Amino acid sequence: MNQLKKEDIKQEVFDLYDDYAHNKIGRRQFVERLSLYAAGSVTVGALLSFMSPNYRTTAEVPEDDVRVQSDYIMYDSPKGGGKIKGLLSLPKDTTTKVPGVIVVHENRGLNPYIEDVGRRTSLDGFISLAPDALTPLGGYPGNDDDGRTMQKKRDRNEMLEDFIAAYEYLKSHPNCNGKVGVVGFCFGGWISNMMAVKLDDLKAAVPFYGRQPNDEDAAKIKAPLLLQYADLDKRVNAGWEAYEKVLKANKIDYEAHFYPNVNHGFHNNTTPRYDKKAATLAWTRTIDFFKDKLI
Template identity: 55%
Template sequence: MDRKPASQFDQEVLDLYDDYAHGRLNRRDYMKRLGAFAVGGLTVESLLSSLAPNYAWAEQVKADDPRIKTERVTYNSPDGAGKMQGLLAYPAKGNKFPAVLVIHENRGLNPYIEDVTRRLATEGFLALAPDALTPLGGYPGNDDDGRVMQRKRDREKMMQDFIAGAKWLKTNERSTGKVGVVGFCFGGGMVYQLALQIPDVIDAGVPYYGRQPTLSEIPKLKAPLQIHNASLDKRIMAGAPQLEQALKKNNKPFEAYVYEGANHGFHNDTTPRYDDPSAKLAWKRTIAFFKKQLADQD
């Protein structure tokens, strides 16, 4: 099935999907409200299908791409799950690379995030994508079940799992010791938290449409940020101006971009919310930012 662009959906339909994807709407009510748009031969089932993730669309870098190497790794997370698993990807040639922690959305380490991790490896980074669902058996193979599982985990313990991942990257034998972090949705909010919690570990942060931190914590930030938001993402955009004001007031280095006409999740190329020009531009900026901020100055 080909992906329909967001422009072919009523904006309210995309907003309903966003509410469902973030747990603000249960499946029963989601389907009931979609029924209002099932007209002219269009069924609720076909709407559900067209809105659901299609993982085949996300494979920009194949798992066996000769430019990179990948492996499943386990690392210690004493203050979180105890043991965490994730996908590690790095260039096939070379010895040491700047590192990037990749933090998934609210549904575990799905194929989209795995592909993002491989994309970073093709750009010269040592990339680790932990799976927050590790203590529950790992990503279950679909996002609906993944969302349910992730809601069962304690948010503080998950944060500790990602903190442990960043520390693991910093001392990894393939790492230069420079560590960046990128995250999407739930992961975007975690980017802010890691930059605040371990400012001496994180050298650069790139949150994609993540929940903003408490503004009173901003003075603790050290790492430069590159923030990516979507103009149609009312929930996240509501807090964006206040965050930027706080960053400016505290003289914190940051870049902030808003992609006009794009929805929350515009970088995720498995759903209709994907916005190709916005996603490509944001990713180009992300790679350039990490290459600049994680360059070995020693």
């Protein structure tokens, strides 16, 4: 069988995967509906395998990269999950204090992709902390399907408190200069938006395709925002018009980018939703934004 290519997959399949990844349909429904797009050598199994994340060969900064020092730590989250595990990464042989960045996972816990993003952030000159909100349930289970199921069992506002506690931890870390921002993806995009609502001294927030706060909360934001959206992401983009209206009315510092012809999750290089051109540009903008606001 010829290897599947992204251009061979209909947009409806990407939309179907989005519904599955965000718990709108279960795995059985996903597989059943996926069968509608199987034909000839393109089997359901091939489609399922193609759409699933590949963590084996996609790390941009491997765990053993000598340029980065990464270790798991535990920090206190009194209002959230108690003790939370996170991956703390900083540039190797750092001798000066550097800015901090909280890296927030999607709706499936601290998987290898998010750990990689934490190391990438560190490689760009920051101390990063990527928490695992699944810690109270045993931590990321090793696969995204079970991770999504586990994360559904936690209250999202308690998880928000876990990431706020991570911010406080990182801000006072001896290797941090006290200036901290946040970047998050999907669920993490919502967390990033809400950290901007809750934290008056947050220095920068970069939500990737994240749900927007309600109007009352959005008006409280003081942190500069860099908002990254996927042009084909109708689900999340539906909230943008109202969000922008509040941002403008309250003179909140924001910059928004909509990347054409890409799907929700375009930064995640472990699935075919990944778009290298858009992801590279969005990440360059993210790092430039953090350097401007945190240094």
